[in-house]
Amino acid sequence: MLPVNHHNIFKTCRSVIFKKFCTKVVENVVKGTVCDINVTKTLGQPAPHTHPHLIGEDEVTPLIKKYEYQCRRQKLVDAILEHSKKLNLPFQNHMIIIPSTSKQYMSDKIPYVFRQNTEFLYLSGCQEPDTCLVITAGGNTSDHKTTLFTRDKDNHAEIWDGPRTHPEEAIGFFGVDNSLPMSDLSKFLNSWRKSLSNIHLWYDFDNAPHTEIHKIVCEYLKDSSNNSFESPRNFIHGLRLYKSPAEIALMQRSCDIASKAFVESMGFSRPGIGENQLFAKMDFECRIRGAEYLAYPPVVAGGNRATIIHYINNNQLVYGNELVLMDAGCEYHGYASDITRTWPVNGKFTEPQREMYEIVLEVQKELIELCGKTPSLDALFECMCLLLGKRLQSLGLINVQPANNYLMKAAYQLCPHHVSHYLGMDVHDTPSIGRNIKIKPGMIITVEPGIYISEKSSLPKQYHGIGIRIEDDVLITVNGPVVLSRKCPKEIDEIEKIVCEGLSNK
Ligand SMILES: [Mn+2]
Numbered sequence: 001m002l003p004v005n006h007h008n009i010f011k012t013c014r015s016v017i018f019k020k021f022c023t024k025v026v027e028n029v030v031k032g033t034v035c036d037i038n039v040t041k042t043l044g045q046p047a048p049h050t051h052p053h054l055i056g057e058d059e060v061t062p063l064i065k066k067y068e069y070q071c072r073r074q075k076l077v078d079a080i081l082e083h084s085k086k087l088n089l090p091f092q093n094h095m096i097i098i099p100s101t102s103k104q105y106m107s108d109k110i111p112y113v114f115r116q117n118t119e120f121l122y123l124s125g126c127q128e129p130d131t132c133l134v135i136t137a138g139g140n141t142s143d144h145k146t147t148l149f150t151r152d153k154d155n156h157a158e159i160w161d162g163p164r165t166h167p168e169e170a171i172g173f174f175g176v177d178n179s180l181p182m183s184d185l186s187k188f189l190n191s192w193r194k195s196l197s198n199i200h201l202w203y204d205f206d207n208a209p210h211t212e213i214h215k216i217v218c219e220y221l222k223d224s225s226n227n228s229f230e231s232p233r234n235f236i237h238g239l240r241l242y243k244s245p246a247e248i249a250l251m252q253r254s255c256d257i258a259s260k261a262f263v264e265s266m267g268f269s270r271p272g273i274g275e276n277q278l279f280a281k282m283d284f285e286c287r288i289r290g291a292e293y294l295a296y297p298p299v300v301a302g303g304n305r306a307t308i309i310h311y312i313n314n315n316q317l318v319y320g321n322e323l324v325l326m327d328a329g330c331e332y333h334g335y336a337s338d339i340t341r342t343w344p345v346n347g348k349f350t351e352p353q354r355e356m357y358e359i360v361l362e363v364q365k366e367l368i369e370l371c372g373k374t375p376s377l378d379a380l381f382e383c384m385c386l387l388l389g390k391r392l393q394s395l396g397l398i399n400v401q402p403a404n405n406y407l408m409k410a411a412y413q414l415c416p417h418h419v420s421h422y423l424g425m426d427v428h429d430t431p432s433i434g435r436n437i438k439i440k441p442g443m444i445i446t447v448e449p450g451i452y453i454s455e456k457s458s459l460p461k462q463y464h465g466i467g468i469r470i471e472d473d474v475l476i477t478v479n480g481p482v483v484l485s486r487k488c489p490k491e492i493d494e495i496e497k498i499v500c501e502g503l504s505n506k
Helices: 006-031 066-086 118-124 155-161 167-174 182-195 211-222 233-240 245-267 275-287 303-307 351-370 377-394 404-414 492-504
Strands: 059-061 093-099 105-107 132-138 144-150 178-181 199-202 299-302 323-328 330-332 339-344 444-447 450-452 467-469 472-477 480-483
Touching (some): 059 066, 066 093, 066 132, 066 233, 093 211, 118 132, 118 233, 132 182, 182 211, 199 211, 245 275, 245 323, 245 472, 245 492, 275 299, 275 323, 299 303, 303 323, 323 467, 339 467, 339 492, 351 444, 351 467, 351 472, 351 480, 351 492
Parallel strands (some): 144 178
Antiparallel strands (some): 093 132, 132 144, 299 323, 323 339, 444 472, 450 467, 472 480
């Protein structure tokens, strides 16, 4: 018997499959449904057809639709054109360049977790590194064209790192007007410069997130006859400051996840627990609920380490009747929560701890009520100093002095940080927006008063080493403040109950 030639059989099979495939393609072309073939292609990021559990129809990123991204770009163009008109700038044409970031490495070929440049993600929804958004607008009309530059095709790299979104898929998926490979960026910019003389460039030179793209932009500017440029950062932050309904839903979910994770971490506490174990518990409980990662290195500070505001070593044990202060939040599909709670690891506040906790809690609740009424975050900070000062005075811990200034200064000694920041895609969101502007509906802010009494304090000894902060995330609405982190308990009896129940189950 002759041995079967496997090679030939394989050839025959392959050719049958190939013929069938070709017939299918021809049929599709004839029916006009050739595009359907592409729909099954895996892109460089989750899409409705590959990740239906994450991305809905027409969404580019979870809950945020193509149309919302288009509106964001339109609003940016409108804001920039209005600004130019107001200042009577002599430019008819505008080019906005927003680069993505690149992968960062901790050592040879070992990457850090990738986090996209927030401005780029906000305007494009694209989650891939080494990509770039260019928006061009001309004349006084708000007509504009968006071009998304995607990574060049590279079969070898795609075997190692997974698929990339190519220009032919990018237009439909991201809802942009045009898409080109990154290798065309320089050519594209130059062709604009040659065809139009009067171009104002919008690019953030001070916070350039991508070295290679930065070089290309610098080259472009060097060869350009008019080198007028400005950063679009402030305009983008102005848009990001006000959250859309989809963004609010994402922020609510981010806060819900972190709140539940806090409850679990409280119930996991016991005297002798390691700060690292509470960190691990928080991290696990956030990720298991769908968060990508914690939004920042958390502060898990037991005992007097809570008086160190940015303590992130998280490597000590928390003993007996000590408090633990945890400042943690998660990032859920690009949106951050930021919560702080302080609790006794043995389930029972001591008397001095309780006195201080009640002061911070009462002040925090009053400040939340004031959110919609005070003129700005800075004004809210002044309110915190005054409210804290008054309460410490009534306990006899600050000398009786009639001047508010004295009270506020004394309180500032005990709480040396601001009481609030904007919150959104970044933890310290939209930092180019001052904290002196009016608080308005649609903003999300934190409210986080604290008291930190070091061992060197002139306050009575029983308070030494106590550090307490209570932080919630608050959405401003026309009907008043809505606490997004409301599911995270902060009343003394609630907290004691959760910790004690956890202890009895161990
Ligand atoms: Mn905060």
